[in-house]
Amino acid sequence: MDSITAWFLLNQIKGLGYSRISSLLEYYGDVTSIFKQNSFPVQLRIPLAVQQELKNPNISTIEKDLRWLEKDNNHILCIDSDLYPPLLKQTDSPPPLLYITGNPHTLLQAQLAVVGSRNASVIGLRNTQAFCTDLAKNGLTITSGMALGVDGAAHKAALEAKGTTIAVMGTGLDNVYPPKHRDLAHQIAQTGALISEFPIGTKPNAYNFPRRNRIICGLSLGTLVIEASLKSGTLITARQTMEINRPVMAIPGSIHSPMVKGCHLLIKQGAKLIESAGEIMEELTPLAQSLSLQIKEKLAQVDKGDSINQPDDSEHQKVLGCINYDATSLDEIMLKSQFNAQEISSILLILELENKIKAMPGAHYIRI
Numbered sequence: 001m002d003s004i005t006a007w008f009l010l011n012q013i014k015g016l017g018y019s020r021i022s023s024l025l026e027y028y029g030d031v032t033s034i035f036k037q038n039s040f041p042v043q044l045r046i047p048l049a050v051q052q053e054l055k056n057p058n059i060s061t062i063e064k065d066l067r068w069l070e071k072d073n074n075h076i077l078c079i080d081s082d083l084y085p086p087l088l089k090q091t092d093s094p095p096p097l098l099y100i101t102g103n104p105h106t107l108l109q110a111q112l113a114v115v116g117s118r119n120a121s122v123i124g125l126r127n128t129q130a131f132c133t134d135l136a137k138n139g140l141t142i143t144s145g146m147a148l149g150v151d152g153a154a155h156k157a158a159l160e161a162k163g164t165t166i167a168v169m170g171t172g173l174d175n176v177y178p179p180k181h182r183d184l185a186h187q188i189a190q191t192g193a194l195i196s197e198f199p200i201g202t203k204p205n206a207y208n209f210p211r212r213n214r215i216i217c218g219l220s221l222g223t224l225v226i227e228a229s230l231k232s233g234t235l236i237t238a239r240q241t242m243e244i245n246r247p248v249m250a251i252p253g254s255i256h257s258p259m260v261k262g263c264h265l266l267i268k269q270g271a272k273l274i275e276s277a278g279e280i281m282e283e284l285t286p287l288a289q290s291l292s293l294q295i296k297e298k299l300a301q302v303d304k305g306d307s308i309n310q311p312d313d314s315e316h317q318k319v320l321g322c323i324n325y326d327a328t329s330l331d332e333i334m335l336k337s338q339f340n341a342q343e344i345s346s347i348l349l350i351l352e353l354e355n356k357i358k359a360m361p362g363a364h365y366i367r368i
Contacts, residue, residue: 001057004069006031007078008062011097012199015050018079021096025080064200068099068174073189075100083108087291091218091244095197099173102193106164108295110288111141112280113216113241115234116150116226121259124227127251128153131224134277136163139359140284141192143168143220145212146181150226150234155188165192166219170212172202213237221287222247224280225271228262235262238271247283249274315339319347320367323357327364 010021010031023044024034035057040046046054068074077084077098085107088094100107112135116124132142132154142158144151146167158165167188171177173196176185185194197215198208213236217223223241225248228234238248248271253260267273274280322328322336334344348365351357357365 001032001035003031003078004076005059005062005066006035007076007097008065008199009057009059010034011197012061012065013050013053015047018093018096020044020046020050021079031078031080062199064172064174065099068200073101074173075104077104077107085219086295087220088215088218091214093214094218095215097197099196099198099200100193101173101195102189103191104193106141106166106193107195107219109141109164110139110284110291111143111166111220112284113220113223113237114142114144114150114154114226115213115216115223115228115237116154117228117232117234117259118147118149118151120149120153120227121257123253124150124259125153128226129157131226131251131277131280132157133161135280136161136165138277138281139163140281140288141166143216145170145209145216146176146185146188146194148178148180152181152184154226155184159187159191167192167194168212168216168219169194169196170198170208171204172196172198172200174200175203177204209233210236214240217241217246218244220246221284221291222249222280224274225250225263225266227251227253227259228266229258230261230265232262235266238266242270246287247272249280249283251275316347316351319344320351320356323351323365323367325367327360327366329364333365 010016025031027044028034035054038055040051069076077100079089079094079096114128114132116128128150136142136158141164142154143166144154146152146155146169155165155167165188167185169177173194176182188194210233217237217240223238223246225234225238241248248266250263250266250271251274252263252267272283319333319337319339322333337344339347348357352359355368357367359365
């Protein structure tokens with residue numbers, strides 16, 4: 001059994017969460033060894049029903065996953081990978097396996113979670129557009145849940161600003177929810193990423209979406225709440241962000257509007273009152289610099305056998321040679337280097353982390 005098959009099987013078995021999977025990996029060393037056992041030590045506390053599935057795995061349960069992975073632009077990222085997002089891994093219950101459609105390396109970029117009401121007001125949508133446009137132009141990746149209202153507006157604003165956006169889904173990646181956002185999902189996958197912890201074929205389920213929210217805030221340096229009522233599910237994401245000790249920021253509004261009562265409550269509880277995108281950049285810049293150092297360390301650990309291939313130094317130098325000391329567009333860099341969008345994005349990320357180039361608004365780069 002290869003490691004991809006083993007990971008898909010492990011992710012499908014009910015009764016195995018992050019804690020038990022981590023214990024199994026620590027005890028046996030790698031994922032394929034788990035499926036070679038005839039018995040499991042008592043101290044691992046693996047339920048008998050789960051042990052039976054590990055000893056007699058049903059390959060037919062992962063056929064959809066395997067077929068999905070064969071298609072272009074689809075990837076998986078396992079928690080034992082050096083490229084697993086460090087901020088997400090620091091949380092209490094990171095997903096052991098991530099399904100990705102798009103560019104996996106966007107998960108390593110500095111992200112801001114943007115959340116808010118599904119039934120956003122006109123003012124809420126305007127604020128989403130204005131803030132996310134400025135933030136995307138300043139290099140932050142906008143991460144949200146692709147729901148109606150604020151989520152969808154946040155993704156669209158980042159795309160229109162030629163920035164990067166990540167959508168965390170509460171379904172399998174073969175099921176876009178809401179269906180109205182199918183075109184949006186396709187656009188996001190072209191330059192950013194769609195991600196999910198749920199196996200291919202997973203339908204919309206009310207229980208999945210609060211679980212999805214922990215990934216949104218776990219990937220991000222902090223969370224911006226655009227608009228939320230007192231009963232909004234958005235407050236769950238804000239609370240999860242506070243629990244992992246990352247900043248929550250909220251935009252205030254009229255004391256007469258029920259649509260911002262949740263924002264006002266968060267501010268009373270310690271969230272930062274935000275009036276401009278500049279205040280968010282000021283809040284997150286030190287955290288982004290710390291993340292950059294963590295990513296550099298991770299990339300230094302990556303070996304040639306990792307599931308997501310890293311470009312070699314000659315490719316770095318080739319791309320660096322295509323970038324001028326004045327602003328050079330992404331299209332021009334791709335044309336000169338002859339690399340595709342996925343290859344070029346990973347190389348640009350590494351060059352930026354090595355302080356050899358700087359990202360500029362409008363998908364332009366300058367050499368430092």
